[in-house]
Amino acid sequence: MSGARNLSAALRRARLPRPRILARPILSTSSPATATATALRSFSASSLRADTKQIKYTSDAYPNIKRDPKFAEISADDVKFFKELLGSESAVIDGVTTDATDDLEPFNSDWMRKYRGHTRLVLKPGSTEEVSKVLKYCNDRKLAVVPQGGNTGLVGGSVPVFDEIVVNTSRMNKIRSFDAASGVLVADAGVILETADSYLAEREHLFPLDLGAKGSCHIGGNVSTNAGGLRLLRYGSLHGTVLGLEAVLPDGTIVESLSTLRKNNTGYDLKQLFIGSEGTIGLVTAVSIICPPRPKAVNVAYFGLESFEQVQQAYLAAKGQLSEILSAFELMDGRSQGLVIESTGNKHPLEGEYPFYCLIETSGSNSEHDMAKLETFLENVMGEGIVADGVLAQDETQFQALWRWREGITEALSHLGGTYKYDVSIPLSELYQLVEDCKARLTEKGFVGDDDSFPVRAVVGYGHMGDSNLHLNVAVRQYNKEVEKAIEPWVYEWIQKRNGSISAEHGMGVAKKEYIGYSQNETMVKLMKQLKALYDPVSIFLSLNSSRCDHHTNVIFWQNGIMNPYKYI
Numbered sequence: 001m002s003g004a005r006n007l008s009a010a011l012r013r014a015r016l017p018r019p020r021i022l023a024r025p026i027l028s029t030s031s032p033a034t035a036t037a038t039a040l041r042s043f044s045a046s047s048l049r050a051d052t053k054q055i056k057y058t059s060d061a062y063p064n065i066k067r068d069p070k071f072a073e074i075s076a077d078d079v080k081f082f083k084e085l086l087g088s089e090s091a092v093i094d095g096v097t098t099d100a101t102d103d104l105e106p107f108n109s110d111w112m113r114k115y116r117g118h119t120r121l122v123l124k125p126g127s128t129e130e131v132s133k134v135l136k137y138c139n140d141r142k143l144a145v146v147p148q149g150g151n152t153g154l155v156g157g158s159v160p161v162f163d164e165i166v167v168n169t170s171r172m173n174k175i176r177s178f179d180a181a182s183g184v185l186v187a188d189a190g191v192i193l194e195t196a197d198s199y200l201a202e203r204e205h206l207f208p209l210d211l212g213a214k215g216s217c218h219i220g221g222n223v224s225t226n227a228g229g230l231r232l233l234r235y236g237s238l239h240g241t242v243l244g245l246e247a248v249l250p251d252g253t254i255v256e257s258l259s260t261l262r263k264n265n266t267g268y269d270l271k272q273l274f275i276g277s278e279g280t281i282g283l284v285t286a287v288s289i290i291c292p293p294r295p296k297a298v299n300v301a302y303f304g305l306e307s308f309e310q311v312q313q314a315y316l317a318a319k320g321q322l323s324e325i326l327s328a329f330e331l332m333d334g335r336s337q338g339l340v341i342e343s344t345g346n347k348h349p350l351e352g353e354y355p356f357y358c359l360i361e362t363s364g365s366n367s368e369h370d371m372a373k374l375e376t377f378l379e380n381v382m383g384e385g386i387v388a389d390g391v392l393a394q395d396e397t398q399f400q401a402l403w404r405w406r407e408g409i410t411e412a413l414s415h416l417g418g419t420y421k422y423d424v425s426i427p428l429s430e431l432y433q434l435v436e437d438c439k440a441r442l443t444e445k446g447f448v449g450d451d452d453s454f455p456v457r458a459v460v461g462y463g464h465m466g467d468s469n470l471h472l473n474v475a476v477r478q479y480n481k482e483v484e485k486a487i488e489p490w491v492y493e494w495i496q497k498r499n500g501s502i503s504a505e506h507g508m509g510v511a512k513k514e515y516i517g518y519s520q521n522e523t524m525v526k527l528m529k530q531l532k533a534l535y536d537p538v539s540i541f542l543s544l545n546s547s548r549c550d551h552h553t554n555v556i557f558w559q560n561g562i563m564n565p566y567k568y569i
């Protein structure tokens, strides 16, 4: 097969299987050169929430998670203070919400309907100074706080677990400045990722982060959780692209470090501590971030493979042949794509069925040139028997459609009931072995089977191949403690044995914070605790080192988009 490389292009084309170029829709006038992939790229958190609006919670419908006695209870005086601080009576709805269970529900529960607190107070400060006054007051009064952005997190990190005050950043949503020469954007924490990217698109730049929840998530939340997303492979981690930030410490101190410089070696780089610390040491109120020029040409290919070994070979080939234009290399297993078919009813782009699929995106400056490179790459890997079948998008519509096969998985899974999510980093060669081993374990324990009597509905693997980041998802009819016990801590031990990380890009949240020892040694955890104590001595934010609740008892039942609070386990 490798001899194929020596054949002339014409001969090679005649002999080898060819990737299918998707037919151009007759009415389409757009060109791949202008594909920017924005409008359809967000999972519909709001629509899922709308389904659950009808559900009324009663205080006895949930286990009563105890507030740590060191925290005070919110008093009428506290509410009065916040109302006076954040606005007149007419502005109160935006500034402070004090009752109306329905209004508070989206702030109390997470996107997965897995974690839920019962706050009665959501504060939406409109400026950094207001955040400072709110936090100082809470710290003095010993009122626990949960910083919250778009609340699209998947580890229960942005919702209360008892009745902590939610400090939400949605009213801090201004773009402060953009400098085209340096490419530096300075924006409030509450700017929605997609809004920031659209603003930059008008200025021929790109936000260096893209992820499925871009239509709802806030850039402050992205930075706080060090979100990775779909193009980290190309644009790098936020630890590299964030040049500065502004944050507020629990005592109200404003940490003003909004540098726009690429080079700044003046002592400790303290902003890095806030990136990925999930709001445990301070609340990020603004960020400055370096944004690359928007690529003039974006192309995408989607293909099927027979084995994970071939996925690795295809990845190596893509790195070699597409190197500088490769902007995403995503992996999806067969089951994940079956679920997208079930949930959308869409026709799959390939004729055959394969155990693995990959999506490759290129971002360059010349669409025809990039397309030719992508086509040649596909011809090569198909010729070498690495890839079984593949397609290339011909316009924006097809570009979006192919991406939906990757981005639709999270939502497709959510329709099955509950999902146990494991967002992990594993050495590439063993990436998919975790899914196989997990499936085998759950089958052996009698949790997986052919009919509805089995609790597990799907064990699925997908993720960011180019970042060695796997998303192992176990979908269950309803959250089930026995299934959870079969997976955890086994899954974390499995990862530890391979020197992987138990959290690649979603963070620790409530879901994983007790398991940090599987990825960080004692010294590191000790240092983290010392830093936590220094920045947040009262510990008004989620603590890294003490359990705020037994989250297993805070689990609720959610099926077919409807949450049933009476069936929690």
Ligand SMILES: O=C(O)CC[C@@H](O)C(=O)O
Residues within 6 Å of the ligand: 154, 212, 229, 407, 409, 410, 421, 422, 423, 463, 471, 472, 473
């Ligand atoms: O739902 C998940 O497990 C992953 C979500 C997100 O990180 C993705 O890559 O699509």
Ligand SMILES: [Zn+2]
Residues within 6 Å of the ligand: 229, 463, 464, 471, 505
């Ligand atoms: Zn991901």
